[in-house]
Amino acid sequence: MATEVDPQLLEKIRAAAQAARQAADTAQLYAEQVAAGAAAASGGAIDPFIFRLAIFALAVIVGYYVVWAVTPSLHTPLMSVTNAISSVIVVGALLSAGIDSSLGENSGTARFFGFLALTLASVNIFGGFLVTERMLSMFKKKG
Amino acid sequence: MLNGNIAALLYLIAGVLFILALRGLSSPETARQGNRFGVIGMAIAAATTLLYQLPSGFSSFLWVVLAVGIGGSIGVWRARTIQMTEMPQLVALFHALVGLAAVFVAGSALYGPQAFGIGVPNNIHGSTLFEMSLGAAIGAITFTGSVIAFLKLDGRMTGNPILLPNRHAINIGLAILLAVFIFAFIPTEAHFVFWLIVLVSFALGVLLIIPIGGADMPVVISMLNSYSGWAAAAVGFTLANLALIITGALVGSSGAILSYVMCKGMNRSFISVILGGFGGEIAGPPPGEGDVERPPVKQGSAEEAAKILLAAKKVIVVPGYGMAVAQAQHALREMADILKSKGIDVKYAIHPVAGRMPGHMNVLLAEANVPYDEVFELEEINPEFTSADVAFVIGANDVTNPAAKTDSSSPIYGMPILDVENAKDVLFVKRGLGSGYAGVENELFFRNNTTMLFGDAKKMVDSIVKALG
Numbered sequence: 001m002a003t004e005v006d007p008q009l010l011e012k013i014r015a016a017a018q019a020a021r022q023a024a025d026t027a028q029l030y031a032e033q034v035a036a037g038a039a040a041a042s043g044g045a046i047d048p049f050i051f052r053l054a055i056f057a058l059a060v061i062v063g064y065y066v067v068w069a070v071t072p073s074l075h076t077p078l079m080s081v082t083n084a085i086s087s088v089i090v091v092g093a094l095l096s097a098g099i100d101s102s103l104g105e106n107s108g109t110a111r112f113f114g115f116l117a118l119t120l121a122s123v124n125i126f127g128g129f130l131v132t133e134r135m136l137s138m139f140k141k142k143g
Numbered sequence: 144m145l146n147g148n149i150a151a152l153l154y155l156i157a158g159v160l161f162i163l164a165l166r167g168l169s170s171p172e173t174a175r176q177g178n179r180f181g182v183i184g185m186a187i188a189a190a191t192t193l194l195y196q197l198p199s200g201f202s203s204f205l206w207v208v209l210a211v212g213i214g215g216s217i218g219v220w221r222a223r224t225i226q227m228t229e230m231p232q233l234v235a236l237f238h239a240l241v242g243l244a245a246v247f248v249a250g251s252a253l254y255g256p257q258a259f260g261i262g263v264p265n266n267i268h269g270s271t272l273f274e275m276s277l278g279a280a281i282g283a284i285t286f287t288g289s290v291i292a293f294l295k296l297d298g299r300m301t302g303n304p305i306l307l308p309n310r311h312a313i314n315i316g317l318a319i320l321l322a323v324f325i326f327a328f329i330p331t332e333a334h335f336v337f338w339l340i341v342l343v344s345f346a347l348g349v350l351l352i353i354p355i356g357g358a359d360m361p362v363v364i365s366m367l368n369s370y371s372g373w374a375a376a377a378v379g380f381t382l383a384n385l386a387l388i389i390t391g392a393l394v395g396s397s398g399a400i401l402s403y404v405m406c407k408g409m410n411r412s413f414i415s416v417i418l419g420g421f422g423g424e425i426a427g428p429p430p431g432e433g434d435v436e437r438p439p440v441k442q443g444s445a446e447e448a449a450k451i452l453l454a455a456k457k458v459i460v461v462p463g464y465g466m467a468v469a470q471a472q473h474a475l476r477e478m479a480d481i482l483k484s485k486g487i488d489v490k491y492a493i494h495p496v497a498g499r500m501p502g503h504m505n506v507l508l509a510e511a512n513v514p515y516d517e518v519f520e521l522e523e524i525n526p527e528f529t530s531a532d533v534a535f536v537i538g539a540n541d542v543t544n545p546a547a548k549t550d551s552s553s554p555i556y557g558m559p560i561l562d563v564e565n566a567k568d569v570l571f572v573k574r575g576l577g578s579g580y581a582g583v584e585n586e587l588f589f590r591n592n593t594t595m596l597f598g599d600a601k602k603m604v605d606s607i608v609k610a611l612g
């Protein structure tokens with residue numbers, strides 16, 4: 001049966017395959033150029049920075065939609081809770097407050113800044129979440 | 144202890160929980176659940192960090208406990224004792240703390256990069272140094288800017304715009320200087336240049352906020368909210384931490400949207416707010432003065448007001464910041480309760496900029512046990528004024544001024560207002576005839592169907608409650 005296939009059809013398939021290969025080659029070329037550009041910019045392999053930038057851009061978009069969905073009556077709690085969560089900067093403070101002071105001459109300074117940052121961020125975390133909770137508990141329905 | 148990939152995944156989970164925390168705020172019913180998601184996210188992020196890299200040695204561990212202990216107790220104490228009227232000040236201070244923490248974390252990343260795995264001293268990657276200086280700069284601007292905002296909101300500094308000569312030139316000069324320092328810092332990694340960046344940013348933060356007047360504070364506080372987010376995001380890039388990057392992006396866009404909402408509520412462009420110079424403390428001539436001949440206003444007593452209210456079927460209360468200053472919200476709710484017990488329909492109408500920060504008035508009413516389903520936003524309630532018998536305006540002025548619609552020469556022209564003029568009767572509780580923040584006279588005061596109730600808002604409402612009794 002296979003031998004009875006219309007030669008014209010075969011020709012068409014071959015042409016389509018050819019076009020696809022060409023397209024793939026072009027795409028490959030473009031990708032290589034982009035990669036080369038990225039590599040030139042980052043001095044080697046594609047920088048993980050690009051990956052982080054993607055996460056960042058997507059989070060901005062998610063934030064845009066989520067915040068527009070917040071009811072205006074809760075805009076004050078929104079602000080206090082964003083305050084609390086932006087104190088996730090505490091992850092940096094924790095790392096530097098716990099640094100090994102034998103690592104170098106400046107590690108004591110690093111640890112001191114970490115200690116200050118950790119104190120400030122802790123005020124915000126505890127204060128922010130608690131005051132948000134306090135406000136939200138006031139919002140009651142009729143009756 | 145923890146594998147790096149697992150730690151990154153846990154940070155991602157924390158970031159997602161933060162998104163859910165904001166998502167919860169779409170309705171008061173889900174909001175507390177959302178707040179708990181936020182707490183869980185924070186706990187995951189902190190625990191992941193501690194497990195990923197345990198504090199080295201017992202003394203380090205003690206430092207961590209000490210810092211969390213001190214900071215945590217201050218936070219708990221402030222959260223428990225703060226008055227709801229002082230919420231804007233507290234939020235401004237919290238912004239300041241985030242900003243300063245960003246500066247310190249960037250600083251400690253510079254002095255001890257090994258702790259973050261971003262290199263060794265004097266050999267930190269150029270892009271990391273760029274992100275670090277950006278985080279420190281935005282953090283420093285947020286810090287001093289928020290401190291100024293706090294001082295203005297707290298009345299420790301004049302709410303009037305402080306306009307330096309050539310301030311735009313000074314600001315542009317500082318911004319250029321900042322850029323120069325950042326580009327000098329990247330190839331040299333010089334510590335003193337880092338501190339110069341911080342110093343210039345501190346100055347810039349002060350200079351950006353002092354020219355902005357009291358009336359624009361709701362925009363300023365939202366804007367600083369946004370800045371604190373971008374600072375956190377920049378530090379997140381420095382430390383390659385996903386939780387921090389996601390949160391920074393969320394907070395940054397949240398603050399930007401709130402700024403936009405507030406600007407729209409005042410019909411002000413964001414640029415003109417930033418440039419400053421608009422609106423001071425209560426301005427305008429005291430009662431009786433002014434150059435235009437005006438018909439006398441109709442002045443009423445608490446008893447007359449009570450009579451008008453009792454004759455009504457539908458009352459819309461329009462509270463403004465003056466009500467909160469006089470602490471009249473509890474008396475107001477008492478008044479509403481009496482009216483409701485007599486079968487009168489009572490609703491509250493909130494202007495977007497009714498308080499001193501976004502949503503402030505809603506919190507103040509909620510604190511006075513006003514159910515949230517009786518409180519409506521401008522767009523929802525405006526069509527209802529035509530069917531209302533009484534609009535009870537207390538401590539608000541500019542947000543009811545019809546000049547915003549009719550007088551194109553008025554400074555508040557174009558601002559969305561609450562259409563209290565459409566109600567059959569308007570009761571104005573006010574201290575005097577003085578004009579509001581914008582310094583514009585309100586022609587409503589002189590209309591036939593308006594009754595002015597002069598006096599302290601709380602005392603006046605107390606007397607009305609007595610007269611209703």
